[in-house]
Amino acid sequence: MDKNMKILVVDDFSTMRRIIKNLLRDLGFNNTQEADDGKTALPMLRNGDFDFVITDWNMPGMTGLELLKEIRGDEKLKSMPVLMVTAEAKRDQIVEAAQAGVNGYIIKPFTAATLKEKTEKIFERLEG
Amino acid sequence: MAFDDDKRSSEYKERLHSMLQALEAGDETVFNRELDELTHIREKELFVEVGKLTRELHDALKSFRLDFRLAELAEKEMPDARDRLNYVVEMTEKAAHTTLETVERLLPEAETLGSGAQTLSADWQRFMRREMDADQFRELAHRLQPFLTATGERAESLRGGLTEILMAQEYQDITGQIISRVITLVQELEEGMVDLLKMAGGAQLKSEGDAAVKDKDKAKRDDQKGHGPAMPDAKGGDVAQGQDEVDDLLSSLGF
Numbered sequence: 001m002d003k004n005m006k007i008l009v010v011d012d013f014s015t016m017r018r019i020i021k022n023l024l025r026d027l028g029f030n031n032t033q034e035a036d037d038g039k040t041a042l043p044m045l046r047n048g049d050f051d052f053v054i055t056d057w058n059m060p061g062m063t064g065l066e067l068l069k070e071i072r073g074d075e076k077l078k079s080m081p082v083l084m085v086t087a088e089a090k091r092d093q094i095v096e097a098a099q100a101g102v103n104g105y106i107i108k109p110f111t112a113a114t115l116k117e118k119t120e121k122i123f124e125r126l127e128g
Numbered sequence: 129m130a131f132d133d134d135k136r137s138s139e140y141k142e143r144l145h146s147m148l149q150a151l152e153a154g155d156e157t158v159f160n161r162e163l164d165e166l167t168h169i170r171e172k173e174l175f176v177e178v179g180k181l182t183r184e185l186h187d188a189l190k191s192f193r194l195d196f197r198l199a200e201l202a203e204k205e206m207p208d209a210r211d212r213l214n215y216v217v218e219m220t221e222k223a224a225h226t227t228l229e230t231v232e233r234l235l236p237e238a239e240t241l242g243s244g245a246q247t248l249s250a251d252w253q254r255f256m257r258r259e260m261d262a263d264q265f266r267e268l269a270h271r272l273q274p275f276l277t278a279t280g281e282r283a284e285s286l287r288g289g290l291t292e293i294l295m296a297q298e299y300q301d302i303t304g305q306i307i308s309r310v311i312t313l314v315q316e317l318e319e320g321m322v323d324l325l326k327m328a329g330g331a332q333l334k335s336e337g338d339a340a341v342k343d344k345d346k347a348k349r350d351d352q353k354g355h356g357p358a359m360p361d362a363k364g365g366d367v368a369q370g371q372d373e374v375d376d377l378l379s380s381l382g383f
Contacts, residue, residue: 018228
């Protein structure tokens, strides 16, 4: 896993973005940027050279699920790995995210170990 | 107006009959007694009527009080509750940021402390194994003093930071109290609404089938928009109870 990869953290709560950024830094990832919902994230992804997206589901403007669908429908972005970190825990929703092509799904509240494990698993699968 | 009560009419008849008899017989005592009885029956009727009116007045006052309370809840206390809850959001956010700021400041200090100790420890072990000449030892001794001083200062800074984090938790007391008050308010509102429904004649909700369709539509909409955090004690098989259940579900889907 490339520790210099560029990661976009999308969450409407600045505290949650900050926590995720700190956890990522602890895991050795320092190249992170933030967006507060899908609407802000999408142009950033289209114009930037991001390698990985970590997104919440429930956000004003554009939800994480809508963002995921936009990414999968975009010629340039469609193979971008997306990890969902959300409080949404209904089985139907998890299935829906899986069908929309999510690469990992973490429910809040979560631990640093879970974030590490899921992130590693995503890149293991991509590289393997 | 017709007599609505046979008992009452026969009572009147009886009294009038004996009054007529007493009048014909010239018995004034009996006539007066029967006249009193007749008046008494009339009074009793009035009393019942006054009782009925009193009850109606009481109910009207009660519903007026309820109307008044509901209006007060809607006009004053709900907006007030909204402000209070906004304050809770504000306070919790501020506390989280204070904590995060302090942690972000302290983490590099702890890292510096750790790596400094590691370097010195390695050098110290070289000295213990007598792998160090006099010049190297002198250099080590020179590094030791500033490290110890800096460690003392860093420990002080860590202690200060931890106290800041401790103090940032005081929001829980205040937000807890505010939320409890809002819960009481919502409860009161709920009771008021139920009373209002009952008073409006207990009007039945629309057909249950109708309600079920609406529930289904809402559930679908919420699935897209998101439901917000699930409560820890939320029962029911449609909500995953933890990361393990999410992982199981995903692996069953071939993840």
